[in-house]
Amino acid sequence: MKDFTKITEQSSNHDGLENLSTRELLEGINQEDQGIALAVEKAIPQIEALVEAIYPRFQEGGRLFYIGAGTSGRLGIVDASEIPPTFGLDHGRVIGIIAGGDHAIRKAVEFAEDNPDQAWEDLQAFGFNEKDSLIGIAASGTTPYVLGGIAKAKEAGWVTGGITNNPGSPLALNSEFPVELAVGPEFVTGSTRMKSGTAQKLALNMISTALMIRIGRIQGNKMVDMQLSNNKLVDRGTRYLQQALDLPYDEAKALLQEHGSVRAALSAR
Incomplete structure (x- = not known):
C-alpha cells in the first residue's frame, strides 16, 4: 500500500473556534462548505465509471449494497431507504448496512467498525450472486469493516466501489471503482460528518438517481413509479x-x- 495523506485528519483552516461569535462560526462553516460541490464535480468521471459498471448487472436483477460505519453507514442507509418510495422498487434492490447493525443507526456502537470480517458476515444474511454490486463508504478510506467487505466482495465477483475523502487511501486502492472526494480539512478538525459527509451524500444522490433513470424509473423528469403513500x-x-x-x-x-x-x-x- 502506497503512502497517502489523510486529508480528513489535517488541522482545520480555522482556529480559536470557541472564541468566535455565532455569526462567525456559521460564516466559517459556510465558507468551507462552498468547495464541496467543486470537489464532487472533479470526481464525476469516477462516479460515471461506477454507475456504468453497476447498471447492466442491476438491470439484470442484481442488487446494490452500501456498507459503512458511523456517518458513512447512516448515509448509505438513508439513500437506500429512499429508493422504494421515490422510484417504486422493492426494498430488497438497494440495501444499506451499517457496522454495529440497525442499533447503530441511532446510537454509536463502540469498535463495531474495527472488525474486518463483520461486513461480509452481515452481507451473508442477504445471499449474493455475481450480479450484485457493493459500494463501501468511508471518509478515512481505512475503516476495517468496509475494507474487509470490499475485499471479500471482489473475491466473490461483485462490482466494488469505494467512496472516500482521502485520495490514495486503502479503500480507493482496493475498490475497482474508487470515488475520491477531496474536500479538504474539516471546519472542526476530523469531524467528517461535516464536509466529508455532505460530499458523500451528494455522490450517493448522483449514483442512485442516475442508476434509477438509466433503468427507466423516470419518464421525462417525473417520478412516475413513486409510491402513493401519503x-x-x-x-x-x-x-x-x-x-x-x-x-x-x-x-x-x-x-x-x-x-x-x-x-x-x-x-x-
Whole structure:
C-alpha cells in the first residue's frame, strides 16, 4: 500500500473556534462548505465509471449494497431507504448496512467498525450472486469493516466501489471503482460528518438517481413509479397527470386512484 495523506485528519483552516461569535462560526462553516460541490464535480468521471459498471448487472436483477460505519453507514442507509418510495422498487434492490447493525443507526456502537470480517458476515444474511454490486463508504478510506467487505466482495465477483475523502487511501486502492472526494480539512478538525459527509451524500444522490433513470424509473423528469403513500404524494401524482393529460384535478386524481400509479394511469390513456 502506497503512502497517502489523510486529508480528513489535517488541522482545520480555522482556529480559536470557541472564541468566535455565532455569526462567525456559521460564516466559517459556510465558507468551507462552498468547495464541496467543486470537489464532487472533479470526481464525476469516477462516479460515471461506477454507475456504468453497476447498471447492466442491476438491470439484470442484481442488487446494490452500501456498507459503512458511523456517518458513512447512516448515509448509505438513508439513500437506500429512499429508493422504494421515490422510484417504486422493492426494498430488497438497494440495501444499506451499517457496522454495529440497525442499533447503530441511532446510537454509536463502540469498535463495531474495527472488525474486518463483520461486513461480509452481515452481507451473508442477504445471499449474493455475481450480479450484485457493493459500494463501501468511508471518509478515512481505512475503516476495517468496509475494507474487509470490499475485499471479500471482489473475491466473490461483485462490482466494488469505494467512496472516500482521502485520495490514495486503502479503500480507493482496493475498490475497482474508487470515488475520491477531496474536500479538504474539516471546519472542526476530523469531524467528517461535516464536509466529508455532505460530499458523500451528494455522490450517493448522483449514483442512485442516475442508476434509477438509466433503468427507466423516470419518464421525462417525473417520478412516475413513486409510491402513493401519503396525501402529498397523491397530490403530486395527480398534478403530474393533470399536466400530462390536460385533465381537471378531480378527474386526474380519480384516474390515479383507479390505476395506483402515475405510470399505469398514463399507460391506460
